[in-house]
Amino acid sequence: MPKRLTKRFFDRSVHEVAPDLIGATLLVNGVGGRLIEVEAYHQTDPAAHSFRGPTERNAVMFGPPGYAYVYRSYGIHWCLNFVCEAKGSASAVLIRAIEPTVGLAAMRRRRGIADERLLCSGPGRLCEALGITRAHNGLALDDPPFRLLARDGEAEVLTGPRIGITKAADKPWRYGEKGSRFLSKPFAAAATAIY
C-alpha cells in the first residue's frame, strides 16, 4: 500500500519536495488522482506571492509546512499550493495538473465537461474538479478532507520554465511527468530529466 505523506515530507527545500510530488496521489473527499505537474515558489523568488512579505492572502505561506495555501487567481479561479520548508521560509508548491483517477463522475459534474483530459489540467481547473475553495486555505494536508499518498516506484520528471509569470521567468522551477497527456502544457524537447 502507498505511504501517506506527512508534514515531515514537506519540511524540506521546495525544490526537493516539488519533483518528489510527481506521481503522488491527491484526493479531496475521496476525489482526485495522480499529481502530474507542479511549480516551486520561494520567498526569495520575485514571482512568489510571499516575496513582498506577509499579507492576509498569503499568511499560510509564512506558517509551518504541510498545509494548504489556496488563493483566488484573476478574481475568478482557485489555486492550490502545498506549503514547504520550515516556518518562516514562505515557500510553496503550486499544483498545476492532475491525472484524474478517482471520482470521475463528480469531477465531470463540477467542471461541466466530459473530456477527461481537460478535467484537471491546469491549476484553476483542478480546483474546480476537486471542489477546492477558500474553505480549504490553511487546512493540514495529512488530515481529511485531504488524502496524500506517496508515489509508488519511480517517475520520469522533467523541469522547465514556469507558466504565466513575468518575473524570474527564466528559472526552471516547473516539474512534470514526462510524456503525460494531462500536462497543462508540454515541456520543451530539451527539458532536463531527473528521477
Next chain:
DNA sequence: TGCCCGATTAACT
C-alpha cells in the same frame, strides 16, 4: 482612493 497588474480560463475572431 484609484488604477494597474496578475502563479487563469473559456469563448471569441
Next chain:
DNA sequence: GTTAATCGGGCAA
C-alpha cells in the same frame, strides 16, 4: 491570436 470575467495587492497621488 485576442478578449472578457473579476478581485486582492502594490503603489502613486
